[in-house]
Each structure stands twice: as structure tokens, then as C-alpha cells.
Amino acid sequence: MTITQEDDLDALKAIGRIVANTLQSMADAIEPGITTAELDSIGAALLEREDAVSAPRSTYGFPGATCISVNEEIAHGIPGPRTIRAGDLVNIDVSASRDGVFADTGASFGCGPLRPTLDRLCRDGRKARQVGIAQVRAGRPLAGIGRAVGAFADKRGYTLIRNLASHGIGRALHEYPEEIATWPSRDRRRIDRGLVMTVEPFLSTGGLWADQGEDGWTLFAAPSAPVVQYEHTVVATERGAVVVTLPG
Template sequence: MTIGNEDELRGMREIGRIVANTLQAMAHALEPGMTTAELDDIGRALLDRSGAEPAPESTYGFPGATCISVNEEIAHGIPGDRTIAAGDLVNIDVSASKDGYFADTGASVRVPPVRPSIDRLCRDGRRAMQIGIAQVREGRPVATIGHAIGRFASDRGYTLVRNLASHGVGRALHEYPEEIATWPTRGDRRRITDGLVLTVEPFLSTGALWAAQETDGWTLTAEPVAPVVQYEHTVVATAGRAIVLTLPG
């Protein structure tokens, strides 16, 4: 989507705030002994109360309102009877629509006690996302996002999962520009235009390179097996700095 007027920006800000508030509430509610289905129920109730519709469910028939991925699962985890335990690393991904506007956000949440290496990975995962967002500006090549994140990851000895990309969003959950690499690439000549709405969501790891699909047809796991974190915002490009749409408030 390319935002062309204030009404569209207001619509995107509203759904961005809804998914951000939902993610924040789910992260605060997360505790050992809870099942992923119980956590998803919290997210569904909050989205419903805000008049929003879960996007994975409505767009793809995903069996849940939100994606909840635990430990070896890194994305698209199906909410169910898996019990969250102390020390787990839980990724929560919330995307939804309201009045024809879509927004997408996510974060990896640590359940204490947490190893120092995982604490560091989470801090650096959030920083990698922020570095990517800092590249979003009218006129810049799309590929600068992945090059900047790649330099950061390489300098700190991390890897990036290379088959889970950022994407355009706004009037649909996934739209042009699709497959925005959050790792260094060659040959992408696309440029960021004023008003373009997109996600920035690197998957930072201590060794994983790919996401492998499990037999349930949805859940993605790390390959090679290693801790992975993901942080995601929906942003809109301007001539200056990017506007982050998925902020709680």
C-alpha cells in the first residue's frame, strides 16, 4: 500500500495501534503453565473488542487468531495445548485488519529465568529491526534494509534466517513489495517510494540459516537448530524518517 492521504494514514495508525496493544497485553500475560491456546484466546478477545479481525485466519485460514511459536518453532506456530515453561523463548506475531486496513507486528518474549546469551540475542534482535527501520526512506533502494541488518548481524557473529522476509502491507496482509530481504542481496533494483507501507522483521539467530516447514503445514522451525528471535513493526516511508505504525497507546 502507498498512503496517499490523511484518512489512509489514520486508518493505518488505528489498526497499527490495535495490533501493538494486543501484542503488548499478550506479552504481559505470558507465564509458565499457560498453554499457547490460552494465550491466543487473550489475543482474540482483545482484537474482537477493538473491532479487528485476525488476519492470518481471515486471509489464509490459519487455525488461530495469532501465531505463537515456542523455542525451536520460529514462526507460524499454531496455538494449542503446548504448555509454556520457565526458560522458554516465545515468539508472538499479531496481524489484523479493520475497515480495510491491515497491520502486522511481532516480538520474541523471554520467560524467566533467561540465559545471558538469550537476553543478548533478544536485545540485538530488537536492535537489528531498528537498524532496518532506519533505512526506510523515500528514494533509497529496498536492498539497503537487508545490507544494513546484515552488517550488524555479521559484526556480532549472528546469522539471519534467509527465507523469511519482510513485505508490503496495508490493504492486504501481504502485498507489493513482496519478499523484502532482511539479509544482504544482489540484484534488487526496487526503490522505496513516499508513503510506502511495509514491515521490517529480521529473524536473527546464533546459527540458523533457514526456516523448515513442519508436517502440520504451518509451523516453521530453525535449520540448523539454534535460537532465533524476531521483532517486527509496520512502518510507512516518508522523505525523512520512517513512521512506525505499530506502537501501543
């Protein structure tokens, strides 16, 4: 989606705020003993209240309103009977549409205090997202995002999952430009003014790839290692990125 008029931007900001508020409410509900299904039901109810439609469910038939991944699961985790325990690393990804406009956000959270290495990984995961967002500006190369995030990861001794990418969004959950690398690449495409896209690096302490599990959805790091993901939907302008997935 490319924003060309104020009405489109207003609609994008509206759904962006909805998914951001849903993510925050789900994060606030994380506590020892809650199941991922119960957490998902909170998200589903909030989306329904706002007349928003779960994007993974409507687009791909995903068996949940949101994706919830715990510890060794790094993305696309199916909500179910799994109980969240103290010290678990929980990733929540919320994407939805309203009036034909889509937004996508996600973040990793600890259930209570995390081990120091995981706590640092979360802090640096948030920083990696901001490093990527800082490269979003009309006319700049898309590859600049991956180069900047890659340099950040290398400096701090991390790896990046290299088959989970950022993507265009707006009129669909995934649209042009597909496969926006958040690691160094040779992508020659440039960022158009008004382009709507996600920025979502997957930062790890050793993982390089995402492998699909037996359920056909859940992804795991290979080699096995902790992974965090932090994601915003942004709009490219001549002055930089406008983040639309902020709670409010």
C-alpha cells in the same frame, strides 16, 4: 499500500495501535503454566473488542487468531495445548485488519529470565529491527535494509533466516513489494514515498533457513538454532520511517 491521504494514514495508525496493544497484553500474560491456546484466546478477545479481524485466519485460514512459536519453533506456530515453561523463548506475531486496512507486528519474549545467550539474542534482535527501520526513507533502495541488518548481524556473530522476508502491507496482509530481504541482496527496487511495509529480521545464533513442520504451518530453523523476530509496520516518508505499530 501507498499512503496518499491523511484518512488512510489515520486508519493505518488505528489498526497499528490495536495490534501493538494486543501484542503487549499477550506478552504481559506470559507466565509458567499458561498454554499457547490460552494466550491466543487473550489476543482473539482483544481483537474482537476492537472490531479487528485476525489477518492470518481471514487470509490463509490459519488455525488461530495469532501465531505463537516456542523455543525450537521460529514462526507460524499454532496455538494449542503446549504449556509455556520458565526460561522458554516465546515469539508472538499479531496481524489484523479493520475497515480493510492491515497492520502486522511481532516480538520474542522470555518466560521469566532467559539464559544469557538468549537474553543477548533478544536485545540484539530489537537492535537489528531498528537498524533496518533506519534505512527506510523515500527514494532509498530496498536492499539497504538487508545490507544494514546483515552488517549488524555479521559484526555480532549472528546469522539471518534467509527465506522469511519483510513485505508490503496495507490493503492486504502481504502485498507489493513482496520478499523484502532483511539480509544482503541484489534487489534493485526503491522505496516509494508513502510505502507501507514491515521490517522484521529473523536473527539467529546459527540458523539459515526456515523449514516447514509436519503440521503444514509451524516453521523451524535449519540448522537448528535459537531465532528471534521483532517486527514493526512502518510508512516511508522523505524524513524516514513512521512506525505505526506502537502501543498507546
